Amino acid sequence: MPDSHYTDVRALHLFEAMDAGSFETLMRGSYVQNFPPQIELITEGEPSDFLHVVLSGAVDLFASWNGRETSMATVRPISTFILAATIKDAPYLMSARTLEKSRIALIPSQDVRAVFDTDNAFARAMVTELAHCYRSVVKAQKDLKLRSSLERLANYLLRQQARAGGAADFALNFEKRRLAAVLGMSPENLSRAFKGLKAYGVQVDGTQVTIRDPEDLARLAKPSPLIDDPTL
Amino acid sequence: MPDSHYTDVRALHLFEAMDAGSFETLMRGSYVQNFPPQIELITEGEPSDFLHVVLSGAVDLFASWNGRETSMATVRPISTFILAATIKDAPYLMSARTLEKSRIALIPSQDVRAVFDTDNAFARAMVTELAHCYRSVVKAQKDLKLRSSLERLANYLLRQQARAGGAADFALNFEKRRLAAVLGMSPENLSRAFKGLKAYGVQVDGTQVTIRDPEDLARLAKPSPLIDDPTL
DNA sequence: TGGCGGAGTTGACATGAATCAAGTTTCACA
DNA sequence: TGTGAAACTTGATTCATGTCAACTCCGCCA
Numbered sequence: 358m359p360d361s362h363y364t365d366v367r368a369l370h371l372f373e374a375m376d377a378g379s380f381e382t383l384m385r386g387s388y389v390q391n392f393p394p395q396i397e398l399i400t401e402g403e404p405s406d407f408l409h410v411v412l413s414g415a416v417d418l419f420a421s422w423n424g425r426e427t428s429m430a431t432v433r434p435i436s437t438f439i440l441a442a443t444i445k446d447a448p449y450l451m452s453a454r455t456l457e458k459s460r461i462a463l464i465p466s467q468d469v470r471a472v473f474d475t476d477n478a479f480a481r482a483m484v485t486e487l488a489h490c491y492r493s494v495v496k497a498q499k500d501l502k503l504r505s506s507l508e509r510l511a512n513y514l515l516r517q518q519a520r521a522g523g524a525a526d527f528a529l530n531f532e533k534r535r536l537a538a539v540l541g542m543s544p545e546n547l548s549r550a551f552k553g554l555k556a557y558g559v560q561v562d563g564t565q566v567t568i569r570d571p572e573d574l575a576r577l578a579k580p581s582p583l584i585d586d587p588t589l
Numbered sequence: 590m591p592d593s594h595y596t597d598v599r600a601l602h603l604f605e606a607m608d609a610g611s612f613e614t615l616m617r618g619s620y621v622q623n624f625p626p627q628i629e630l631i632t633e634g635e636p637s638d639f640l641h642v643v644l645s646g647a648v649d650l651f652a653s654w655n656g657r658e659t660s661m662a663t664v665r666p667i668s669t670f671i672l673a674a675t676i677k678d679a680p681y682l683m684s685a686r687t688l689e690k691s692r693i694a695l696i697p698s699q700d701v702r703a704v705f706d707t708d709n710a711f712a713r714a715m716v717t718e719l720a721h722c723y724r725s726v727v728k729a730q731k732d733l734k735l736r737s738s739l740e741r742l743a744n745y746l747l748r749q750q751a752r753a754g755g756a757a758d759f760a761l762n763f764e765k766r767r768l769a770a771v772l773g774m775s776p777e778n779l780s781r782a783f784k785g786l787k788a789y790g791v792q793v794d795g796t797q798v799t800i801r802d803p804e805d806l807a808r809l810a811k812p813s814p815l816i817d818d819p820t821l
Numbered sequence: 822t823g824g825c826g827g828a829g830t831t832g833a834c835a836t837g838a839a840t841c842a843a844g845t846t847t848c849a850c851a
Numbered sequence: 852t853g854t855g856a857a858a859c860t861t862g863a864t865t866c867a868t869g870t871c872a873a874c875t876c877c878g879c880c881a
Contacts, residue, residue, distance in 0.1 A: 441720035
């Protein structure tokens with residue numbers, strides 16, 4: 358990994374408090390790579406050789422069984438994934454693929470485990486990171502199990518709007534079939550869901566979305582910080 | 590907490606490597622309590638005052654939104670729950686209730702955070718525990734999203750059989766309506782699912798289950814270690 | 822011992838969402 | 852600027868599950 362990337366990675370919460378020597382050890386064996394969209398980065402069941410860090414772009418974590426497949430979570434910068442598998446030295450439970458063009462740091466798992474054993478600050482940062490991952494999955498599961506597809510879309514749009522700075526109109530950052538997968542529904546159903554949201558003042562033109570009356574949409578969406586607040 | 594409980598708690602992986610003084614600090618403020626079935630221990634949204642440890646019995650983690658409720662995971666001895674909320678000092682994302690008569694240790698969250706800051710062995714143990722919790726939720730989510738209710742029941746029975754030592758017949762440890770909630774289906778549907786499993790050699794008499802031909806049942810259930818192995 | 826009540830079952834029906842099969846629009850590229 | 856492929860939409864149908872209501876079974880105890 359060229360030195361220019363060191364500072365980017367070092368800025369991540371997971372790495373910022375750790376000892377300089379430990380950090381150097383991790384970086385020596387690691388590298389950063391750019392991936393195009395739709396590349397499968399890891400496959401469930403395989404041993405966890407690398408800790409992955411999404412520096413930019415987005416990664417979809419998904420799982421398969423008996424010929425079926427489902428999206429589990431979306432990882433956005435800047436965070437790690439498969440940290441749990443790495444630290445337990447256990448096989449991946451999920452597969453991962455890039456949703457967009459993404460820049461990803463790969464750090465050998467054995468180095469991570471070695472540094473974890475010696476660097477206390479790193480061990481502590483890892484707790485915070487794992488707790489965050491855990492809570493993200495829980496929130497995603499609540500979104501999925503408690504809401505209908507229409508409600509999931511409504512809340513997704515409100516979250517996107519907030520992320521985009523609160524403007525009445527903003528762009529979807531996925532193509533629609535991808536968004537459907539992320540929201541756990543078929544593309545056909547997403548189409549119908551968008552149509553259903555017209556009644557709540559949502560206009561869609563390609564990837565451009567306009568929310569006429571956020572209050573109205575929120576009455577349907579009923580957003581809850583315990584599901585929708587990414588900082589919690 | 591009477592001294593007699595100290596050894597039980599100390600035996601847990603999370604607490605076994607930590608400094609004796611730190612352990613003493615945690616135990617001083619904590620207590621063990623027996624709860625009858627169906628008691629709500631914590632409610633989502635509340636601040637995380639205590640780290641809970643299930644010593645015996647079983648606890649259901651569930652979540653609600655907009656009048657709906659869903660079971661998220663079942664916690665069995667010996668493990669903790671809401672560790673992530675405790676360490677982040679963030680509100681609970683899930684509620685918890687006892688499924689059976691349960692013995693639960695309650696450790697003040699602020700003590701846990703204080704000891705976490707000073708005891709390196711404890712911080713490391715916490716990483717393992719959190720990684721385990723994370724992977725448990727992921728497995729539960731896979732079970733739920735990828736399998737039909739019939740398949741979930743079939744796999745549940747095979748897991749129970751393994752837990753009971755592999756004998757052809759064993760007892761369900763829940764009453765059926767409770768089992769239905771755990772498996773994420775209505776009691777009516779569970780009834781139908783059991784009937785559907787007759788064709789695969791499953792006999793049910795009250796809470797007593799007999800699996801005539803595990804091979805046959807496994808052909809339907811298609812158990813996968815990446816979902817069903819509790820040690821992974 | 823009769824009858825009350827709760828768990829469990831069963832059948833009829835409603836609903837949400839996936840699937841299938843056409844269409845239609847969009848857009849890159851010749 | 853035309854054309855083909857891919858993305859998207861739409862309608863019809865199917866499937867899994869939940870819901871509602873009736874009914875059985877069984878134990879308990881007045």
